[in-house]
Amino acid sequence: MDVFADRAAAAEVLAEKLLDYRGLTPLVLGIPRGGVVMARIIADRLDGEVDVVLVHKLGAPGQPEVAVGAVDEDGRIYPGDYMRRGFVAEDYLQEEVARQVAELRRRRRLYTPGRGKVSLEGRRVIVVDDGLATGSTMLAALKVVREGGCSEVVAATAVAPPETLAAVERVADRVVCLLAPAFFMAVGQFFDDFHQVTDEEVMQALRRKPPEKG
Secondary structure: OOOEOOHHHHHHHHHHHOHHHOOOOOEEEEOOOHHHHHHHHHHHHOOOEEEEOOEEEEEEOOEEEEEEEEEEOOOOEEEOHHHHOOOOOHHHHHHHHHHHHHHHHHHHHHHOOOOOOOOOOOOEEEEEEOOOOOOHHHHHHHHHHHHOOOOEEEEEEEEOOHHHHHHHHOOOOEEEEEEOOOOOOOHHHHEOOOOOOOHHHHHHHHHOOOOOOO
16 A cells, blocks of 8 residues: 655655646645645745645534535535535534634634735636545635636645545546545555644744745
8 A cells, every 4th residue: 555654755746746837836725734734845846835725624423523514714614415415403513613614713813924815816726635535625625716716726635535536526627636545544544654733834834935946
């Protein structure tokens, strides 16, 4: 089974797959937290810009790691199949949405102090996450970006199960995924180091200046 050493190693391979965007000043948006660390590396390799796209999965009742959908920082809900079938109680959903929106707004204040969302109008945008399970968060991020008026939206990730990848391919203009294993339990099984990324690591990635050319 293929395994990445860590997120940085996966980001380097993704950057190689995306080299045709070098010189086009792509906007590389990371999904916090792990996706931002990778987005920084990819943006540097492509001479692009880096920022965050703030979406968060909505956890299932009693199983917060299982996504039933996603929400963006403005409170817009992007339902997954489980939610669309009416299997989530409305009172639970309202509470979960409020909780996650509050967290997203905390992250906005922390990650991009003094400014709001970057303009997406007419941009080539690459949305990065370290890996996808249900794909709810990536699908929400792609829709947020599309609604922002971008000229092209690309999804880039290290690993995703085939059925999730198929759903993402229906929304993005292009998808770059390094692994699509038939046997998939969790994203972390494909990384030697899959530690929980901290807010400080995200802020460092966003603040770090790209390497000088020449």
